[in-house]
Amino acid sequence: MRRDRTKVRVCSVICLVSVVALIASGQGREAANRAKLPTFDPVKTNRIFFADVFARLDGERPANPNVRIAPQTDGGVPVGGEPSTAQSYAWSKIISGPTLEDEVKAIKLATDKNITTPQDFAGRGYKEIRRDFSVLAMLFAIINEYDDDVRWKKDAAAARDIFARTASNAKAGNNNVYNESKKRKDELLDLINGSSLANKPEEEANDWERIADRSPLMQRLASAQEEKLAAWTSSTDSFSEEIERVMHEAEIIAAIAETLTREGMEDGDDETYAEFADLMKTSALDIVAAVKSNNAEQARKATGEIAKACSDCHDNYR
Secondary structure, three states: OHHHHHHHHHHHHHHHHHHHHHHHHHHHHHHHHOOOOOOOOHHHHOOOOOOOHHHHOOOOOOOOOOOOOOOOEEOOEEOOOOOOOOOOEOHHHOOOHHHHHHHHHHHHHHHHHHOOOHHHHHHHHHHHHHHHHHHHHHHHHHHHHEOOOOOOOOOHHHHHHHHHHHHHHOOOOOHHHHHHHHHHHHHHHHHHOOOOOOOOOOOOOOOHHHOOOHHHHHHHHHHHHHHHHHHHOOOHHHHHHOHHHHHHHHHHHHHHHHHOOOOOOOOOOOHHHHHHHHHHHHHHHHHHHHHHHOOHHHHHHHHHHHHHHHHHHHHHOO
16 A cells, blocks of 8 residues: 555656656747847938827827817807808807707698698698798708707708798799699608708808798798787786797797898898897897796786887888
């Protein structure tokens, strides 16, 4: 029994010695086969490589083409340069993205009633279409200049042009205007459903003189003030019941008031006319503030100011 234990110990020692010898032999071969580290002549390498490459750079680093940086603007005009054809304007302080979208959708519903048969269109439909498509052209022009993310921005310039053209043609209710209006109706539905327009804009920048006539915009303004806000702000209960729609109509009035003074609009450069429009816009934004603070009395007074501005303006330019 003792002899067997001795044999096991001897075998274990022999195995351990063999393993150590094998490892030592392999490391020796590796050391013998390893390549020597190269050496470089510093005089020659400095002609090819810079010791500090960043010290040699001059000027600003180029922009990453995959990162979109919003341009700095001052009232819609890019800081440090001339306005571009795709300049933005601070419309977000006047009308919200949801109000723009809701108004476009509301006009789509109106077209379903106003573009039915050629006979009905010739009788009254074309008048409604001229007003609604004028407002649409204005809305898409606003979206085109909008200073924040808003729906339909990619197609805004093209939509602006086609609805402005049809609104201009809708001074009569003939078959050509009816067919053109039906096509606009289908394209509006496609836009709302997420499709893009096949049309290309004549130019990206807004030419307000060609976008909308004053008369149909005034019709929409009168509807907002006389038919809606006057009733909805007449009492605390009415204000509370219609508070969301009060906000919507107030922002529409503010947007129209701003549009009426843009370059190219009729009388837009007249100081007295601009004062009336500015008072109307300021009062409309006071209503928006009243909605946010749930102040029915403030909304009622501001609605009265809008009515007064409209009346005084009409008396002055009658």
